[in-house]
Amino acid sequence: xxxxxxxxxxxxxxxxxxxxxxxxxxxxxxxxxxxxxxxxxxxxxxxxxxxxxxxxxxxxxxxxxxxxxxxxxxxxxxxxxxxxxxxxxxxxxxxxxxxxxxxxxxxxxxxxxxxxxxxxxxxxxxxxxxxxxxxxxxxxxxxxxxxxxxxxxxxxxxxxxxxxxxxxxxxxxxxxxxxxxxxxxxxxxxxxxxxxxxxxxxxxxxxxxxxxxxxxxxxxxxxxxxxxxxxxxxxxxxxxxxxxxxxxxxxxxxxxxxxxxxxxxxxxxxxxxxxxxxxxxxxxxxxxxxxxxxxxxxxxxxxxxxxxxxxxxxxxxxxxxxxxxxxxxxxxxxxxxxxxxxxxxxxxxxxxxxxxxxxxxxxxxxxxxxxxxxxxxxxxxxxxxxxxxxxxxxxxxxxxxxxxxxxxxxxxxx
Amino acid sequence: xxxxxxxxxxxxxxxxxxxxxxxxxxxxxxxxxxxxxxxxxxxxxxxxxxxxxxxxxxxxxxxxxxxxxxxxxxxxxxxxxxxxxxxxxxxxxxxxxxxxxxxxxxxxxxxxxxxxxxxxxxxxxxxxxxxxxxxxxxxxxxxxxxxxxxxxxxxxxxxxxxxxxxxxxxxxxxxxxxxxxxxxxxxxxxxxxxxxxxxxxxxxxxxxxxxxxxxxxxxxxxxxxxxxxxxxxxxxxxxxxxxxxxxxxxxxxxxxxxxxxxxxxxxxxxxxxxxxxxxxxxxxxxxxxxxxxxxxxxxxxxxxxxxxxxxxxxxxxxxxxxxxxxxxxxxxxxxxxxxxxxxxxxxxxxxxxxxxxxxxxxxxxxxxxxxxxxxxxxxxxxxxxxxxxxxxxxxxxxxxxxxxxxxxxxxxxx
Numbered sequence: 001x002x003x004x005x006x007x008x009x010x011x012x013x014x015x016x017x018x019x020x021x022x023x024x025x026x027x028x029x030x031x032x033x034x035x036x037x038x039x040x041x042x043x044x045x046x047x048x049x050x051x052x053x054x055x056x057x058x059x060x061x062x063x064x065x066x067x068x069x070x071x072x073x074x075x076x077x078x079x080x081x082x083x084x085x086x087x088x089x090x091x092x093x094x095x096x097x098x099x100x101x102x103x104x105x106x107x108x109x110x111x112x113x114x115x116x117x118x119x120x121x122x123x124x125x126x127x128x129x130x131x132x133x134x135x136x137x138x139x140x141x142x143x144x145x146x147x148x149x150x151x152x153x154x155x156x157x158x159x160x161x162x163x164x165x166x167x168x169x170x171x172x173x174x175x176x177x178x179x180x181x182x183x184x185x186x187x188x189x190x191x192x193x194x195x196x197x198x199x200x201x202x203x204x205x206x207x208x209x210x211x212x213x214x215x216x217x218x219x220x221x222x223x224x225x226x227x228x229x230x231x232x233x234x235x236x237x238x239x240x241x242x243x244x245x246x247x248x249x250x251x252x253x254x255x256x257x258x259x260x261x262x263x264x265x266x267x268x269x270x271x272x273x274x275x276x277x278x279x280x281x282x283x284x285x286x287x288x289x290x291x292x293x294x295x296x297x298x299x300x301x302x303x304x305x306x307x308x309x310x311x312x313x314x315x316x317x318x319x320x321x322x323x324x325x326x327x328x329x330x331x332x333x334x335x336x337x338x339x340x341x342x343x344x345x346x347x348x349x350x351x352x353x354x355x356x357x358x359x360x361x362x363x364x365x366x367x368x369x370x371x372x373x374x375x376x377x378x379x380x381x382x383x384x385x386x387x388x389x390x391x392x393x394x395x396x397x398x399x400x401x402x403x404x405x406x407x408x409x410x411x412x413x414x
Numbered sequence: 415x416x417x418x419x420x421x422x423x424x425x426x427x428x429x430x431x432x433x434x435x436x437x438x439x440x441x442x443x444x445x446x447x448x449x450x451x452x453x454x455x456x457x458x459x460x461x462x463x464x465x466x467x468x469x470x471x472x473x474x475x476x477x478x479x480x481x482x483x484x485x486x487x488x489x490x491x492x493x494x495x496x497x498x499x500x501x502x503x504x505x506x507x508x509x510x511x512x513x514x515x516x517x518x519x520x521x522x523x524x525x526x527x528x529x530x531x532x533x534x535x536x537x538x539x540x541x542x543x544x545x546x547x548x549x550x551x552x553x554x555x556x557x558x559x560x561x562x563x564x565x566x567x568x569x570x571x572x573x574x575x576x577x578x579x580x581x582x583x584x585x586x587x588x589x590x591x592x593x594x595x596x597x598x599x600x601x602x603x604x605x606x607x608x609x610x611x612x613x614x615x616x617x618x619x620x621x622x623x624x625x626x627x628x629x630x631x632x633x634x635x636x637x638x639x640x641x642x643x644x645x646x647x648x649x650x651x652x653x654x655x656x657x658x659x660x661x662x663x664x665x666x667x668x669x670x671x672x673x674x675x676x677x678x679x680x681x682x683x684x685x686x687x688x689x690x691x692x693x694x695x696x697x698x699x700x701x702x703x704x705x706x707x708x709x710x711x712x713x714x715x716x717x718x719x720x721x722x723x724x725x726x727x728x729x730x731x732x733x734x735x736x737x738x739x740x741x742x743x744x745x746x747x748x749x750x751x752x753x754x755x756x757x758x759x760x761x762x763x764x765x766x767x768x769x770x771x772x773x774x775x776x777x778x779x780x781x782x783x784x785x786x787x788x789x790x791x792x793x794x795x796x797x798x799x800x801x802x803x804x805x806x807x808x809x810x811x812x813x814x815x816x817x818x819x820x821x822x823x824x825x826x827x828x
Contacts, residue, residue: 059753060752060753092745092748092777092778093777094761094775127745127746127749128744128772317819321824324820327824329540329541330542332541335541346475346476358542359506362508364507364542405731408735409731410738
């Protein structure tokens with residue numbers, strides 16, 4: 001598929017408008033720039049009531065728009081869509097935060113002719129500020145009126161979700177069911193900083209025209225995120241608003257996908273691949289990132305240790321700044337593995353970066369500095385850690401730590 | 415005490431010289447600058463064989479100079495001193511690393527007229543490079559010949575330990591024993607980056623003229639580091655060379671300090687205070703740091719949760735960049751507490767920074783932006799997190815994350 005956007009599956013519409021949160025003065029808006037960051041409210045709706053499942057942040061503190069959405073999904077009822085705003089996270093403001101989100105959802109539901117608990121809510125941005133409800137209510141008419149299945153409207157809904165993202169993150173795949181019928185899954189995400197398992201993206205929404213129950217979507221999603229969204233780290237921080245939502249409206253027709261069937265396997269596989277694709281895009285677009293870094297561990301004692309090791313290296317500011325500086329200071333990777341908490345024999349560890357062996361049996365190997373410099377100047381850096389403890393494997397996607405990360409996050413709120 | 419330096423306790427001498435590791439060409443050395451970073455080998459010796467105890471990095475990968483020292487201390491024999499070099503960590507080079515350290519120690523022991531296993535070794539710097547043994551052996555005569563108890567020699571031994579440190583970290587205290595006799599404890603440390611429990615400094619050495627057994631020094635040291643060295647975080651990375659060594663030569667005379675005695679309590683107290691003093695100096699001098707940040711939690715469920723919370727906030731790059739940017743984005747502190755793994759009621763959390771209440775019962779409070787700006791412009795930032803789960807308390811010292819952290823660590827090796 002050439003172009004990927006959220007309204008590719010049948011029976012979905014999207015829109016993105018400005019409620020004046022990102023840009024106070026409309027005169028400053030460059031309407032000719034489709035990626036202009038002035039868009040700040042997104043709406044994605046299904047033409048018909050749809051099944052839904054989600055996975056959410058592991059943070060004990062949760063945003064109010066998100067807790068409202070969790071309640072809706074847990075109720076087991078069908079939904080029509082989701083409204084997402086950037087700039088204000090609607091978190092840490094107390095119970096009024098749920099009421100604020102409810103007001104926006106109700107206004108949209110009124111215009112769509114559905115009930116307010118069919119419209120989910122998601123917010124991302126600064127914590128501790130209330131949603132500008134009046135501004136957002138004023139934007140609702142144009143938000144609903146501009147709903148469309150065309151490509152530009154879909155992209156607009158993505159732009160409206162973005163905060164410090166520098167590129168949109170949109171994916172799609174079409175798979176052929178056993179009966180020859182085609183179904184489509186599309187996804188979009190915002191996520192750049194404050195990213196670490198669990199969960200690994202601030203907000204991601206998938207739409208699909210597959211005929212699948214909420215329960216089975218939930219199962220597929222849980223498996224899909226395990227080594228994708230839950231294996232991205234930008235800075236080790238976990239947002240209070242992280243969520244991945246999948247909405248399935250069945251508009252592709254056909255029999256309902258059943259558990260354990262070949263069709264189900266195809267669906268889960270496609271959802272996993274799209275999730276991995278988004279996870280890679282998020283790590284590549286980490287705040288201030290100049291490098292995409294994939295860390296793999298082989299031969300760890302067990303899954304627990306394998307995860308400890310890739311997480312430890314992915315979180316290490318010393319490893320991340322060394323990669324930014326293109327400095328072959330691979331001893332820092334050894335150090336991060338050493339303090340990960342995993343048990344291993346330090347005299348039986350090999351570390352390769354970009355295919356070059358730097359440590360063999362725990363001892364630094366003579367390497368060609370020029371070759372290492374060339375390798376470290378690449379955008380994609382592949383770190384392989386090989387142990388002799390067992391056969392557990394894990395991997396993680398991350399990025400380097402640059403001046404710009406500090407710059408972006410030193411003045412995010414103001 | 416006005417001036418603090420390592421040779422204040424009776425019967426200790428120190429020196430610091432250049433072996434050409436930091437600065438290849440002696441012509442580039444500014445000998446008039448006492449803090450000039452050209453010094454790279456330090457020696458601290460006791461006139462008589464002394465008792466010793468140490469605590470070491472929790473990293474599974476340990477530097478070879480350090481493993482050699484651990485063997486010496488574990489043997490229970492008395493020691494004469496310690497040689498410390500900066501620039502090369504002597505880690506990740508295999509068994510030859512122990513032999514290299516041994517050669518340096520033997521040469522020093524020969525000149526001092528003691529056995530090589532009376533000279534401990536410590537190294538800090540780049541991992542994966544061998545010690546330049548020939549260069550270091552050439553420096554041994556001047557290292558031993560310049561041993562002195564004078565203040566400048568003591569400072570030189572501190573300068574020679576420093577890597578990215580910008581200020582020396584030297585402390586001392588004199589306490590009066592029950593019999594009226596005065597004993598002195600002095601300490602010095604290097605440590606700036608790659609710092610996180612356990613342990614919190616790369617290398618710290620204490621000398622004392624107290625008459626105390628190795629076993630009791632060990633007990634006092636273990637207690638002293640708990641909420642001091644083990645409560646400093648600069649970047650969440652734990653070095654393979656971290657160690658704190660206490661050498662006691664008994665030259666103050668008097669009866670041996672006994673366990674549980676008033677004198678022992680005074681000794682432990684003084685060692686703890688000096689350790690806290692160094693811990694604060696290390697956090698203040700964190701690589702690229704522009705702020706010293708103290709994080710306290712009150713009312714946590716238990717000690718385990720209390721530590722999770724202060725560690726989570728201290729490690730958060732988002733909190734650390736916000737403090738660098740003097741941005742009142744205190745929602746990030748709430749977020750870091752939320753994902754710490756500690757259990758607490760998010761609707762019963764208060765967060766104060768610099769005495770200003772930002773969150774009350776989990777809800778963002780209206781605060782005066784001007785007052786917040788003034789407070790955040792201070793060098794010392796005090797974060798208080800108040801929960802209602804129990805009565806556990808903990809604290810951690812850290813610093814902010816600046817452009818300079820990235821700069822220093824993007825090109826440390828080269």
